[in-house]
Amino acid sequence: MCHTENTNFDAFRDFLFTAILDKSSDRAGKGCKRGSVRKKTTPAQPPLTEPEPSELAEFADYLAAEIFASFPDEVQSLSHDALQNDSALSDKWSLPLTISVLEEVAAHMPGEVNDSLTAYALIEPPKSDLQTFVAPVLSAYITAVTTPPPKWTETRTDACEICGRDWVPMTYHHLIPKEVHAKVLKRGWHEEKRLNSVAWLCRACHNFVHRMASNEELAREWYTIDLICSRDDVQKWAQWVCRVRWKKA
Known part of the structure; x- marks a missing residue:
């Protein structure tokens, strides 16, 4: 990865980690204990115990790497200047993202990503799916990497x-x-x-x-x-x- 892609990956991983953390908090607030988060997805029903930060970080790191690698190169290296200088890129990746773009993104993700999110109740078909989980994370990522530097x-x-x-x-x-x-x-x-x-x-x-x-x-x-x-x-x-x-x- 180039420097921009490394920086972009760090941003995406942080948004993904926050989404996982928020989902875990929501489950806890509804009377469920947080699931112990691990990379492997073999258990059909993972143990409902408080996750260690190292486990949560490992899980987010794994998912971020799998998802980010499935993005087109233009998304991995997205920036404010890139959108300003390429109207086609801007039309496709400016917010809000279209349903067809989100479907395209989700379709290119490895099956293991969907399995992991489902195993740990981060998505619950048919109520939620891979596309609905990734959409806000991807939108937050695009906002972050394409926003011009603030005056502060x-x-x-x-x-x-x-x-x-x-x-x-x-x-x-x-x-x-x-x-x-x-x-x-x-x-x-x-x-x-x-x-x-x-x-x-x-x-x-x-x-x-x-x-x-x-x-x-x-x-x-x-x-x-x-x-x-x-x-x-x-x-x-x-x-x-x-x-x-x-x-x-």
């Missing part, structure tokens, strides 16, 4: 400001969510110059922050990284997720 690039950190991991891609989190900027100014919660302040977080921690509080609560109560990190639930989360490491290639 100079604030970028080398490690996630919550978990401290520096081997996963960073995303920027609006500490005062853009959706509530108008309300923030109307009610005088913050000065306008603070509206575009950001924190740099890995995708897993970014998603956790948005699960822990609504946009209005984030703007009103959790508008700095220090305030966010002072929460007990965030500290416990950080201690867990920082143990997730990818194997060296």
